[in-house]
Amino acid sequence: MARQWEMSPEHVVDARPATTVGALHLPLRQAVLDALRSAIIDGTYLPGERLVEEEIAARFDVSRNPTREALHALSVEGFVEIEPRRGARVATMNARWAGELFEVRAPLEGLVARLAAQRRTPADLVHLRDVLGAGTAAAAEGRLDELPALNTEFHMSLAAAAGNELLAGTLARLSDIIRWVYAARISMRSTRSWDEHAAIVAAVADRDAERAERRGAEHISAAAAAYED
Structure with missing residues (x-):
């Protein structure tokens, strides 16, 4: 067919x-x-x-x-x-290839979250919470086909709130590969991933740069561990 x-x-x-x-x-x-x-x-x-x-x-x-x-x-x-x-x-995704991607992403996402906590505007926070709400609802209701795009939107919105165009551009160039890897393991972490996103947004809302950086890096480390299982 x-x-x-x-x-x-x-x-x-x-x-x-x-x-x-x-x-x-x-x-x-x-x-x-x-x-x-x-x-x-x-x-x-x-x-x-x-x-x-x-x-x-x-x-x-x-x-x-x-x-x-x-x-x-x-x-x-x-x-x-x-x-x-x-x-x-x-291309076939393998553990080494995915591991290299996660190694690059963890410090980048940590930095993005730190800068977002320091620089986000009230409008940035409203948008992040809107995307977070949409993703959390989709995960809870089992609408897994919507999650890759929502995951990308969340991370790119966080990058926009960070106010660093070079950093946002770097993540944008990785975004399609990230979405592909995310889609391959989506059923394993659909709800947990959005709980981790919520922890990042909470730190950003509190303007707690250190906690935001830690949550951002931990989120990617958890994704890497799930991929390897």
Whole structure:
């Protein structure tokens, strides 16, 4: 049975002649890249599954060039592995790979929480609590498909409250990989993860920078331990 998934509205590609490609809001390669990345993150394509260039090109009604370029871009991002004479497949997450990601994230998230506690505005706190409420409710009600996006929104909102654009940009570049790893283990920590988020927000609300940093780092360490189990 053919897979059913779509590009977002701004990425919709129809069967018009190639001369209309320049009129697209984003380059064709970017449209295919974004759609493929989303399909990998949400589990449409599973770790280790082959990604056949011709099939993907036909699915999107595009030529093989933007498809090939998108696959190479995803290999740089870590989502795809390309083997000579064997083609592309979805990358396989392993303990070492995930461990390296968590090693990078723990100090970053701790710093984000510390700075957010020091710099957050009342509006930042309102937004953090709104996202926290949405995530906690989704976890409690078993709406697991909503949690990866809400988890990303929580951490990026915390980064915005930290008021450091370089730090926020660093986390943004990791956000898709983080979301992929989170989705792979989501059922294990759905409620506990949002309890940890609540502890971070409480420290940020109290402007307790040291406690916020500790809670932020502990949250990532707990996620790492759950992934290894």
